[in-house]
Amino acid sequence: MFSYYLRLAFKSLRRNPILSALMVAAIALGIGSSMTTITVNYLMSADPIPEKSDQLYYVQVDSWDPNNPYDDESNDPPNQLTWTDATNLMRAKQAPAQTAMAKSGGIIEPVNQDDKPFEASIRLAFNDFFSMFNVPFLYGNAWSDVADDERQQVIVLTRAINDKVFGGENSVGRSMVMAGKTFRVVGVMDNWQPTPKFYDVNNGAFDEVEEVYMPFYLKEELELPNWGNTNCWKSPEGEGFKAFLQSECINFQMWVELPTQADKADYLAFLDNYAQEQKALGRFPRPLNNRLSNVMEWMENQQVVADDARMMMWLSFMFLAVCLLNTIGLLLAKFTGKSAEIGLRRAVGASKGDLFAQHLVETGLIGVLGGLFGLGLALLGLEGIKSLYGNFVDNLASLDITLVIVGLLLALVSSIAAGLYPTWRACNIAPSSQLKSQ
Amino acid sequence: MLVMNDIKKVFRTDLVETHALRDFNLQVDEGDFVAVTGPSGSGKTTFLNIAGLLETFEGGQYLLDGQDVSQLNDKARSQLRNEKIGFIFQSFNLIPDLDLFDNVDVPLRYRGFNAAERKRRIESALEMVGLANRMKHLPAQLSGGQQQRVAIARALAGEPRFLLADEPTGNLDTKMAHSVMELLKEINQAGTTIVMVTHDPSLARDAKRNIYVRDGKVSELHSVGQELPDAANA
Numbered sequence: 001m002f003s004y005y006l007r008l009a010f011k012s013l014r015r016n017p018i019l020s021a022l023m024v025a026a027i028a029l030g031i032g033s034s035m036t037t038i039t040v041n042y043l044m045s046a047d048p049i050p051e052k053s054d055q056l057y058y059v060q061v062d063s064w065d066p067n068n069p070y071d072d073e074s075n076d077p078p079n080q081l082t083w084t085d086a087t088n089l090m091r092a093k094q095a096p097a098q099t100a101m102a103k104s105g106g107i108i109e110p111v112n113q114d115d116k117p118f119e120a121s122i123r124l125a126f127n128d129f130f131s132m133f134n135v136p137f138l139y140g141n142a143w144s145d146v147a148d149d150e151r152q153q154v155i156v157l158t159r160a161i162n163d164k165v166f167g168g169e170n171s172v173g174r175s176m177v178m179a180g181k182t183f184r185v186v187g188v189m190d191n192w193q194p195t196p197k198f199y200d201v202n203n204g205a206f207d208e209v210e211e212v213y214m215p216f217y218l219k220e221e222l223e224l225p226n227w228g229n230t231n232c233w234k235s236p237e238g239e240g241f242k243a244f245l246q247s248e249c250i251n252f253q254m255w256v257e258l259p260t261q262a263d264k265a266d267y268l269a270f271l272d273n274y275a276q277e278q279k280a281l282g283r284f285p286r287p288l289n290n291r292l293s294n295v296m297e298w299m300e301n302q303q304v305v306a307d308d309a310r311m312m313m314w315l316s317f318m319f320l321a322v323c324l325l326n327t328i329g330l331l332l333a334k335f336t337g338k339s340a341e342i343g344l345r346r347a348v349g350a351s352k353g354d355l356f357a358q359h360l361v362e363t364g365l366i367g368v369l370g371g372l373f374g375l376g377l378a379l380l381g382l383e384g385i386k387s388l389y390g391n392f393v394d395n396l397a398s399l400d401i402t403l404v405i406v407g408l409l410l411a412l413v414s415s416i417a418a419g420l421y422p423t424w425r426a427c428n429i430a431p432s433s434q435l436k437s438q
Numbered sequence: 439m440l441v442m443n444d445i446k447k448v449f450r451t452d453l454v455e456t457h458a459l460r461d462f463n464l465q466v467d468e469g470d471f472v473a474v475t476g477p478s479g480s481g482k483t484t485f486l487n488i489a490g491l492l493e494t495f496e497g498g499q500y501l502l503d504g505q506d507v508s509q510l511n512d513k514a515r516s517q518l519r520n521e522k523i524g525f526i527f528q529s530f531n532l533i534p535d536l537d538l539f540d541n542v543d544v545p546l547r548y549r550g551f552n553a554a555e556r557k558r559r560i561e562s563a564l565e566m567v568g569l570a571n572r573m574k575h576l577p578a579q580l581s582g583g584q585q586q587r588v589a590i591a592r593a594l595a596g597e598p599r600f601l602l603a604d605e606p607t608g609n610l611d612t613k614m615a616h617s618v619m620e621l622l623k624e625i626n627q628a629g630t631t632i633v634m635v636t637h638d639p640s641l642a643r644d645a646k647r648n649i650y651v652r653d654g655k656v657s658e659l660h661s662v663g664q665e666l667p668d669a670a671n672a
């Protein structure tokens with residue numbers, strides 16, 4: 001019977017093409033907008049480094065104001081570190097792998113004298129950064145431990161910057177001038193864009209990764225500027241760069257890699273120990289409040305899935321509901337127009353159940369068609385989002401199958417839900433009323 | 439075969455109650471051809487709808503083939519309609535976007551026949567009404583008389599024991615009406631019991647038996663040959 005019903009459904013769609021088109025369009029719009037926002041939320045809440053996200057921990061220690069917690073509501077410790085704490089914790093080397101880091105920037109003077117100088121972002125980090133976060137390399141490697149300790153002027157470039165400055169050649173060993181200093185290129189990254197950009201969400205969780213990477217201590221050595229958020233609970237004692245680094249201002253992040261729960265417990269004990277030491281030195285006036293958050297915990301804590309994205313998703317669900325209400329109205333009109341046929345079918349032996357099945361197939365067909373068009377609209381919508389949020393939806397291709405299945409199921413389920421009432425009404429048409437001679 | 443005892447049917451709307459049938463009594467025997475006449479609004483269609491299980495009733499008893507139908511659920515009633523009863527309506531009630539083949543196919547689909555059996559029945563039914571060569575035509579491409587023939591083929595394809603016809607010639611001119619009547623007589627000869635509502639006394643006279651309905655009751659019963667009351671022209 002299913003193939004019979006399907007054939008009747010196609011005939012019925014062709015009978016009033018405009019009405020059918022309106023219904024398909026209503027479902028397509030609702031599905032399109034829902035799928036767009038679902039995809040955005042899905043990508044936002046994606047695990048950016050699934051292979052080890054539960055072994056990488058963000059480090060927080062409470063260095064804040066004795067009179068006011070850093071966050072009144074949650075009582076969370078500050079979300080960044082002071083220079084003092086970042087460098088102390090790095091020197092302690094208590095984790096198998098660890099990197100403090102900061103964002104900065106400077107002017108690059110191109111090798112080719114004809115090109116104009118341009119500004120680029122810098123990530124200051126330790127060499128563990130590359131291995132901890134599985135950064136792929138096109139040429140060369142991360143810098144060495146020695147380079148970190150000796151504050152060597154070495155850099156790793158993104159592929160895009162290497163293309164721009166060195167025309168895409170293997171630039172390892174070559175020099176590049178940035179912020180007025182000469183650096184030696186040791187590595188060129190291959191394309192890499194964790195989504196979200198979990199290692200530092202301060203400047204936008206879906207920003208592109210920084211363009212140039214260099215040893216963390218160069219911050220002090222070259223007096224590189226602060227990019228990103230800086231917060232202070234008391235002003236630096238004195239003027240100038242040195243005073244800032246020695247202050248209680250926070251501008252630095254730190255990640256550690258802790259393979260086992262035992263490692264994590266040890267590290268947390270170390271942090272508490274460290275805080276006690278600092279208390280003895282007159283710092284850390286607040287109660288002990290140190291924290292390690294793995295990647296997904298940190299994304300949750302930092303509310304990476306933006307409230308407005310969540311809001312948009314709920315709004316689009318409401319929009320879908322409105323579209324479905326419209327579809328209900330159109331289906332009622334359509335099935336009313338079929339009441340003569342329904343009466344006739346009843347008269348020649350169709351039970352209510354037969355007619356229910358027939359019309360459910362018809363609404364299901366409308367739903368599938370609406371779903372297919374809706375997926376098309378969702379792809380367009382994601383193109384639009386791309387221009388708003390940047391290129392983080394580029395890796396959409398890997399989601400296609402899930403997206404298509406979710407979209408079609410949503411369309412099918414919602415159209416059948418929309419079809420229930422009109423179908424029920426259609427089946428309960430009194431057959432005799434439709435068959436009387438005029 | 440078909441027995442109705444004191445059937446009552448009331449239509450209630452917000453404003454009025456219409457007693458469409460009151461103490462309606464009738465017995466139709468196997469192989470009969472009954473013509474039903476009566477003024478407009480007297481309850482002829484209501485009677486036919488109840489006989490065809492398209493409508494329920496409030497009081498009395500209806501036995502179809504000895505079976506009391508008042509307690510049956512929708513599925514059982516639908517199945518009885520499908521297997522035992524064929525309908526013909528004044529306005530043909532063909533489905534406009536199905537061709538003749540598919541129109542005749544409609545009742546067979548609910549019967550559960552396989553494709554080959556359906557095809558055989560459709561072809562022989564259309565053959566019988568003389569339209570076997572028009573199977574792929576749409577109803578709108580046929581004259582009124584031909585459309586009614588398709589409706590008759592549809593009613594016959596399931597080989598029902600009863601044919602219920604509500605003014606089957608009402609929308610046809612005299613010549614076509616008589617040819618449809620000839621067809622019904624042939625069908626009756628072949629063994630199908632027919633109950634036909636008509637306004638046309640000359641057609642009624644061709645049936646084996648006439649009944650006259652007035653005010654929801656069978657007011658007079660008489661066999662062919664007796665003179666009809668003049669109210670048949672209502």
Ligand SMILES: Nc1ncnc2c1ncn2[C@@H]1O[C@H](COP(=O)(O)OP(=O)(O)O)[C@@H](O)[C@H]1O
Nearest residue numbers: 449450456458477478479480481482483484485
């Ligand atoms: N669905 C209905 N609702 C209300 N009244 C109805 C309905 N169907 C028929 N009637 C009334 O019942 C009476 C009998 O109708 P009907 O059986 O159609 O008469 P006939 O076929 O003899 O012209 C009429 O008065 C008619 O108005």
Ligand SMILES: [Mg+2]
Nearest residue numbers: 437482483484
């Ligand atoms: Mg009538």
